[in-house]
Amino acid sequence: MRKTSLDCVYKLAQYNKRVVFIGSDLGPGVLDIMKQKMPERFFMEGVSEQHVIGMAAGMAIEGYIPYVNTIATFITRRCYEQIALDVCLQNLPIRLIANGGGLVYAPLGPTHLAVEDIAIMRALPNMTVVAPCDADEMKRFMDKTINWPNPIYIRLAKGYDKVISNEKYGFEIGKAIVMKQPKEGLFITTGVMTQLAIQAAKKLEESGISCGIMHMHTIKPLDHDALNQWLPKVNGVVTVEEHTRIGGLGSAILEHCSDEMPEQIEKIFRMGLPDNFSDKYGSQNSLLEHFGITIDSLCIAMQMQLRK
Amino acid sequence: MNILDTRSKELRKMVVQMVEAERRGHIGPALSIIEIIRVLYDTFLKYDPTNPFWPERDRFILSKGHGCLALYAVLADKGFFPKKELYNFCKHDSILGGHPERNKAPGIEATTGALGHGLPIGVGIAIAGKIQKKNHRVVVITGDGEINEGSVWETAMSAAKHQLSNLIVMIDYNKFQSYGPTIEVLDLEPLADKWRSFGFEVDEVDGHDVAALEELTTRLPLNISKPTAIICHTIKGKGFPFAEGNAAWHHKSGLKDEEINAMYDCLK
Numbered sequence: 001m002r003k004t005s006l007d008c009v010y011k012l013a014q015y016n017k018r019v020v021f022i023g024s025d026l027g028p029g030v031l032d033i034m035k036q037k038m039p040e041r042f043f044m045e046g047v048s049e050q051h052v053i054g055m056a057a058g059m060a061i062e063g064y065i066p067y068v069n070t071i072a073t074f075i076t077r078r079c080y081e082q083i084a085l086d087v088c089l090q091n092l093p094i095r096l097i098a099n100g101g102g103l104v105y106a107p108l109g110p111t112h113l114a115v116e117d118i119a120i121m122r123a124l125p126n127m128t129v130v131a132p133c134d135a136d137e138m139k140r141f142m143d144k145t146i147n148w149p150n151p152i153y154i155r156l157a158k159g160y161d162k163v164i165s166n167e168k169y170g171f172e173i174g175k176a177i178v179m180k181q182p183k184e185g186l187f188i189t190t191g192v193m194t195q196l197a198i199q200a201a202k203k204l205e206e207s208g209i210s211c212g213i214m215h216m217h218t219i220k221p222l223d224h225d226a227l228n229q230w231l232p233k234v235n236g237v238v239t240v241e242e243h244t245r246i247g248g249l250g251s252a253i254l255e256h257c258s259d260e261m262p263e264q265i266e267k268i269f270r271m272g273l274p275d276n277f278s279d280k281y282g283s284q285n286s287l288l289e290h291f292g293i294t295i296d297s298l299c300i301a302m303q304m305q306l307r308k
Numbered sequence: 309m310n311i312l313d314t315r316s317k318e319l320r321k322m323v324v325q326m327v328e329a330e331r332r333g334h335i336g337p338a339l340s341i342i343e344i345i346r347v348l349y350d351t352f353l354k355y356d357p358t359n360p361f362w363p364e365r366d367r368f369i370l371s372k373g374h375g376c377l378a379l380y381a382v383l384a385d386k387g388f389f390p391k392k393e394l395y396n397f398c399k400h401d402s403i404l405g406g407h408p409e410r411n412k413a414p415g416i417e418a419t420t421g422a423l424g425h426g427l428p429i430g431v432g433i434a435i436a437g438k439i440q441k442k443n444h445r446v447v448v449i450t451g452d453g454e455i456n457e458g459s460v461w462e463t464a465m466s467a468a469k470h471q472l473s474n475l476i477v478m479i480d481y482n483k484f485q486s487y488g489p490t491i492e493v494l495d496l497e498p499l500a501d502k503w504r505s506f507g508f509e510v511d512e513v514d515g516h517d518v519a520a521l522e523e524l525t526t527r528l529p530l531n532i533s534k535p536t537a538i539i540c541h542t543i544k545g546k547g548f549p550f551a552e553g554n555a556a557w558h559h560k561s562g563l564k565d566e567e568i569n570a571m572y573d574c575l576k
Binding site: 040041043045046048050051052053054055056057058059060061062063064081082085086089090 | 421424427428
């Protein structure tokens, strides 16, 4: 997914001269082709995230569309004020490509886990927050980033994840994709958690429980229409995110329900990470299991919601 | 010690008119940069007040956004907006807030207020200018307290790396920050050597000496392959003896009639 997103930046840059790429201190060879073919629009600025965001803002003020890339924790926490004031307050078309959203960097420990990134990005006015589910969807999404007028936070997963999206779904920023129409229950997911929910839905189907999948790739702006359409039609909803339960996808959905359809709230169960720093290493999958986000736990959560 | 000429006094009167509106404002930090901004707009910067985003303009960023009273006075004086706007400073619907905002007041290039933001933005603008092979210059005024911020030095390294000769940083070295003297809060010395070691061509000037500032601007950029840093030695609160070097005048709220009158009296 990461490679795809960066390849897309180069492709976009080939036909749009306003596209520039700014990295901090990425791995050797990243976007070498762009560096060779268009060195005047390729920047590797060093470990200086505050500077990088300000510099991107200056270039955006002058009409460029900067695609900024570094690790998710550093592109969110370290330079949050720059994102708030330089990018969002001035509403500039900067794209923040965040490597390793969620638990991807599990072996590197809590300093490198981006588990509150959606919450803090979502809190900023003008910011758009998108978490594609696989590399194919990333391609369709990146094409849409050129003309989107606001800043975008792009949450990347580990990479080489199974492709579950389909060309037929299309992609519009802010429009949820119903991958499977719901009957009794509905999983609402974002990022690669959609992959997990699909497997959970299959397992539930074997037990005679039919659940739909709503892939909410865009957490902000949230697709209120899709929620208004589908929530009243199901008996139980489980939201799943690789993110703290505070302020992410589940919170956004509950906020919407609280404002517009409070009668739906009790249907909803939020699955996400607990409110503590990880004290384990291992792998993304082992941490997900440690924090209780597994196919089995999704199934149990849905069954409990449907028994209500 | 510099004697303020009529124009410098007139600009200061406009500052007092602004703070009179809501009885508040960052007075000391504005008074130290009035001559710098005056000279930039009188003799150096290219701009068109009737077309603030004229593509060929030079870009000016007041990174120490809290010094905006000085910038607002000069922008009004140059016709970017009517002088009557000054009387609305900090009022509910004003275009002139306590810190300058892009797209609110004509002539404001970038929103500033939180410190350490203007120089990175200026570097981005300067790089964009170089890519486009444009000739406009980017001038950024930073405070001295402001350059405590690490972001300033991250960006300084980048400006040198990219050989941004179109970038001019002017440091308002009034030697006071909010709490007190910079030498006590976080000493900046050796300041010129710091900028030199970061890859800038450096000069120093009396930031209230109009003739010296004008002469200096004729020599910019100081080096055709390096960014420029000008250390402007200034006096916080310049022009009002009771405010000069007085940390209590960094920001004032609830200004009393006698304080307003005292400021006007200094400008007679």
